[in-house]
Amino acid sequence: MKNRLLSAALTTCLAATIAFSTTDGSAIAKEEPDVRYHPVYKTATFIEDNWSPSNNQIAPGNLIWSYLNARKNFLQFTDQAQNHFRLKSTKIDQLGMTHYRLQEIHHGIPVYGSEQTVHATKNGVVTSYMGQVIPHIKLPSFQKSSHISFQKAISIVKNNTKNATQYLYQPKAQLVVLPYRQTYVYAYVIKTAYLSPQPTIWQYFIDAKNGKILDKLNILQELTGNGKGVKGDEKKFEISKEGNLYYLNDKIRKISTYDAQNQHENSPIISGKLVSSKTTTFSDPSSVDAHAYAERTYDFYKKTFNRDSYDAKSSPIKSYIHVGEKWNNAAWDGEKMLYGDGDGKTFISLAGALDVIAHELTHAVTQFTANLQYRDEPGALNESMSDIMGVMIDDNDWLIGEDVYTPNKPGDALRSMSNPKKYNQPDHYDDRYTGYQDNGGVHINSGINNKAAYLIAAGGKQSSVTVDGIGRVKTRAIYYRALTEYLTATSQFIDMRDAAIQSAKDLYGANSKEVKAVKQAYDAVGVVK
Known part of the structure; x- marks a missing residue:
C-alpha cells in the first residue's frame, strides 16, 4: 500500500x-x-x-x-x-x-x-x-486561581441571552482546550436551549481566562413547517431537514411523527416511517395535527410545570399516525402515541383533537409519576387525570373529543366534564359502575372525578352542595401536584380527595378558599370520609 x-x-x-x-x-x-x-x-x-x-x-x-x-x-x-x-x-x-x-x-x-x-x-x-490529533500543544496546565469559574461563565451566557424564556434545561459548562486563531486557550463550552422568543440552541465558547465570548453558534438545524390539519386549519410547527427532504422532527423538543402505514393496532411492534415532505409544507392533515399538538402539549407542561417531556427527563415523544384500518381510537402504549384514522362516522382522525393528544400524553406523565393501575378506581382516576389535563390544555370548553367525534353530529362529544351524565357517565360516587366491563369502568367512573375537577374550577351546585370555583389555573396546579407527589398505583377515589386537599394546602394554605373548594367539590360528588 x-x-x-x-x-x-x-x-x-x-x-x-x-x-x-x-x-x-x-x-x-x-x-x-x-x-x-x-x-x-x-x-x-x-x-x-x-x-x-x-x-x-x-x-x-x-x-x-x-x-x-x-x-x-x-x-x-x-x-x-x-x-x-x-x-x-x-x-x-x-x-x-x-x-x-x-x-x-x-x-x-x-x-x-x-x-x-x-x-x-x-x-x-x-x-x-x-x-484528528493536534500535536505539540503549548499550553501550561490549568490553574483555577487564574481563571474564571464555570458559574461565572454560565452567568455571562445568561446575560447574553437575557431575553430568552422557557429554558429547556439549565446551561452546563465544559472546560476544553480550544484551538483559537492559530493558538490554544482554555475555554468553557456552554450549550443553552430555550423555546421563546423562538426555539434556539446556542453553543457559546467563553475564554476561561477573562470571560470573553470567543464565539457562539446557533446549532439548532430547525425550520418552521406548515400545513393544514384535520379540520382544515393552518398550523405552523418545528421541523428539520436532512438532504433534500424535510421531516416532522422537532429536535429541540425531541418530538417526531411517523406514518404507521395502517399497521394493525394490535401488532406486537408498531413501527413507521418518519413523515417527510419535499417542501416545508406538509400535506397529510393527521401528521400535521399530531405533530403540532404534541408540541403544544409539551410546551404546556414545560411552561406550566417546568416538566421536560412526559418523564421529566427529556425523553423523545413519538407519535404514530394511520394506525390500523379505520381504527376508532388513540392510545399511549407505554412508549409512544398511536392515532387511528377513524371510520369517518364515529370518529375522524383522532390526531385532529388537541384534547385527545393532551389526554394521551398525560397517560405517559401518569406512568412516570403515580403509575395508577389501569383497572377499577385507580384506572378511573388514570383516565380522569388525562381528561383533566386535556381540558386544561384545550381550554375553550369542558368537552373531550368534540373536534373528532361523530363529525356529522354538531355539538357532540365523547365526554363532558361539566355534565358527565350527558354521555352516560356517573357524576356521583353512589352511582359508580361496579361491574367488570371496561376494566372495571375506567372510562365510565372517570366522570365522578371529572365532575369534581369541573366544580373546583368553575364552581356550581350539586347534591345540595355549592362550590365556589377557583379557576382553571389553580385547579390544574392542584391536580398536577396530586398526581406527581401524592397519588400511588392503587389510589382510590377517597385517596384522590385527600391528595387534592393536601396539594391545595401545600400551594395555598390550610385555611384557604382553594382548600374549601376542593372539599366542597368532593362532597358534591359523594367522595366523603
Missing part, C-alpha cells in the same frame, strides 16, 4: 514503515499501513491497518493502548498513549467487531474537536483508525 494525502500540495510526507515494532516488542504490524495525513497538523487522520499484538494474551482492555503506542509516530507523541487520550466508549457490534471512541486530552483537559475512533475484528486485529 502507499500513503495518501488530504491535499495535493502536501508533497513531503514521511513514508510509512514496512515493518513496525514497539521498543518493548509488544506489538507488530503485518504489513505497511495506508495512511492519510491532516494537511495542517501532519498527524494521521485515517489509517487502514492490519495490526495485531505480538502477545496474544494481551487483555482486551489494553488492546487500544497497545495499538496507539504502536502507531505513536503517525500521531506525533513520544510517551504513553494514556497521557494523550481518554477512552470515551467501547462498543461491540453485531459482527463481533469492537469500536473504540477516544478524546484527545492535554494536561487531562479535552481538546475541543479532536476525537478518534479505532476498530478491531473479533480476533483482536485492528483494521482502521480515524480522527
Whole structure:
C-alpha cells in the first residue's frame, strides 16, 4: 500500500514503515499501513491497518493502548498513549467487531474537536483508525486561581441571552482546550436551549481566562413547517431537514411523527416511517395535527410545570399516525402515541383533537409519576387525570373529543366534564359502575372525578352542595401536584380527595378558599370520609 494525502500540495510526507515494532516488542504490524495525513497538523487522520499484538494474551482492555503506542509516530507523541487520550466508549457490534471512541486530552483537559475512533475484528486485529490529533500543544496546565469559574461563565451566557424564556434545561459548562486563531486557550463550552422568543440552541465558547465570548453558534438545524390539519386549519410547527427532504422532527423538543402505514393496532411492534415532505409544507392533515399538538402539549407542561417531556427527563415523544384500518381510537402504549384514522362516522382522525393528544400524553406523565393501575378506581382516576389535563390544555370548553367525534353530529362529544351524565357517565360516587366491563369502568367512573375537577374550577351546585370555583389555573396546579407527589398505583377515589386537599394546602394554605373548594367539590360528588 502507499500513503495518501488530504491535499495535493502536501508533497513531503514521511513514508510509512514496512515493518513496525514497539521498543518493548509488544506489538507488530503485518504489513505497511495506508495512511492519510491532516494537511495542517501532519498527524494521521485515517489509517487502514492490519495490526495485531505480538502477545496474544494481551487483555482486551489494553488492546487500544497497545495499538496507539504502536502507531505513536503517525500521531506525533513520544510517551504513553494514556497521557494523550481518554477512552470515551467501547462498543461491540453485531459482527463481533469492537469500536473504540477516544478524546484527545492535554494536561487531562479535552481538546475541543479532536476525537478518534479505532476498530478491531473479533480476533483482536485492528483494521482502521480515524480522527484528528493536534500535536505539540503549548499550553501550561490549568490553574483555577487564574481563571474564571464555570458559574461565572454560565452567568455571562445568561446575560447574553437575557431575553430568552422557557429554558429547556439549565446551561452546563465544559472546560476544553480550544484551538483559537492559530493558538490554544482554555475555554468553557456552554450549550443553552430555550423555546421563546423562538426555539434556539446556542453553543457559546467563553475564554476561561477573562470571560470573553470567543464565539457562539446557533446549532439548532430547525425550520418552521406548515400545513393544514384535520379540520382544515393552518398550523405552523418545528421541523428539520436532512438532504433534500424535510421531516416532522422537532429536535429541540425531541418530538417526531411517523406514518404507521395502517399497521394493525394490535401488532406486537408498531413501527413507521418518519413523515417527510419535499417542501416545508406538509400535506397529510393527521401528521400535521399530531405533530403540532404534541408540541403544544409539551410546551404546556414545560411552561406550566417546568416538566421536560412526559418523564421529566427529556425523553423523545413519538407519535404514530394511520394506525390500523379505520381504527376508532388513540392510545399511549407505554412508549409512544398511536392515532387511528377513524371510520369517518364515529370518529375522524383522532390526531385532529388537541384534547385527545393532551389526554394521551398525560397517560405517559401518569406512568412516570403515580403509575395508577389501569383497572377499577385507580384506572378511573388514570383516565380522569388525562381528561383533566386535556381540558386544561384545550381550554375553550369542558368537552373531550368534540373536534373528532361523530363529525356529522354538531355539538357532540365523547365526554363532558361539566355534565358527565350527558354521555352516560356517573357524576356521583353512589352511582359508580361496579361491574367488570371496561376494566372495571375506567372510562365510565372517570366522570365522578371529572365532575369534581369541573366544580373546583368553575364552581356550581350539586347534591345540595355549592362550590365556589377557583379557576382553571389553580385547579390544574392542584391536580398536577396530586398526581406527581401524592397519588400511588392503587389510589382510590377517597385517596384522590385527600391528595387534592393536601396539594391545595401545600400551594395555598390550610385555611384557604382553594382548600374549601376542593372539599366542597368532593362532597358534591359523594367522595366523603
